[in-house]
Amino acid sequence: MKKLAGLLLSLLLAVGVLAGCGTAKAPEEPKNTQEKTAEAFPVTVKDASGKEIKIAKEPKRIVSLMPSNTEIAYALGLGKKVVGVTDFDTYPKEVKDVEKIGGMEFNTEKIISLNPDLVLAHASAMQSAEEGLKQLRDAGITVVTVNDAASFHDTYQSIDMIGKATGANREAKELVSSMKSDLAAIKEKAQNIPEKEQKKVFVEVSPAPDIYTTGKGTFMNEMLEAIHAKNAATGQEGWAKMTEESIIKLNPDAIVTTNGASSVKEIKKRSGWSSVQAVKNNEVYDVDPDLVTRPGPRLIKGVEELADIIYPDVYKK
Incomplete structure (x- = not known):
């Protein structure tokens, strides 16, 4: 509103000048957006x-x-x-x-x-x-x-x-500039996480019996790298199907699911999973799939959410 008022005032002053001397030219009005x-x-x-x-x-x-x-x-x-x-x-x-x-x-x-x-x-x-x-x-x-x-x-x-x-x-x-800036700030904070404290994270994007995860070449992999977490399925490429036995052997420090809060309970109750580090330490989390899979402006919020749940001591300060 102040900008508009200033513009109107300038135009009124210009009209006054024209009326007074009759020779000056009125300034061209700036083109709008x-x-x-x-x-x-x-x-x-x-x-x-x-x-x-x-x-x-x-x-x-x-x-x-x-x-x-x-x-x-x-x-x-x-x-x-x-x-x-x-x-x-x-x-x-x-x-x-x-x-x-x-x-x-x-x-x-x-x-x-x-x-x-x-x-x-x-x-x-x-x-x-x-x-x-x-x-x-x-x-x-x-x-x-x-x-x-x-x-x-x-x-x-x-x-x-x-x-x-x-x-x-x-x-x-x-x-784009804003997204890059926000992502850079998250990565900078991740520098405070020593390599020996970096967690191995398994991402479950499709529940049992057909469990799918995200390997290399996916947003989730890039997001985990951004916060200095290790993708437990880094040996996989793209969206990969995995058996429960192979996941248990990976023994991730944390598990992230995109299938709703009920999936967290289901994972914790799976037969044979009680020995998995993530289950033992109650580090099984659910995140909004739209934030971590839709390639748009909210991806940064997805990274922030992952950072908050994986490294709360670092990112929730």
Whole structure:
């Protein structure tokens, strides 16, 4: 409000000068953010499909086909432009009032009826949704396929891509900068953890009987490294299935599950697991899966949550 008042005062003073001498020129009014955003178009974005996607005008109506895309869009201040999201979208709370377009098998007709000028698709569903995406393009809708991020670096690229496609370049740069700064602060604090005190952590992303964990090349692995914890499944690659016997042999110092509080109780009661260090020391924890698996702005909160539960003496000071 102060900035606006100052601008109005400057304009009034300029009018006074003009009336007094009749020769001075009125200063040009600065362009507002919307005008500057509009001037950024047309833009060309190379998306995850490898294609050069030309976006002629600033998108006014956006449909997101992936929760992570939605979270990024809202974080960039584009919430009012989002007119369609998936059935799986839960954050931010405003998305509950946005039209739902289905899940992995989205409703093409519903999307077209929302009259979007930009659809944010995702590389993870590129093949399975190929026909549906073609129908959207044939309907004249611009489709940008966002990369399937598997690291913080990849997530920063996703944010930059969505920022460029929507004209929110400045907001994207600020968001990435903030995330990098917050992550650096967490890593700096981790320097206080001696190597001999670094805990070995097993992450259970799918419960028994088919237990899956996260090995190298996953967010959880990178998050654990950030807080100087050791991934018990570091010998695995990506999302790996493991037997209970092999997990018991790993004897992790802590176990993290993303399957709800009930999973913590279930793990503690498993036959043969009472000898596992994490169970013996009551270090079995549940974390919000959206914070540690969705490649978006809240990943930093996921790292913070892991840090707080794995090393409470270091991070809860």
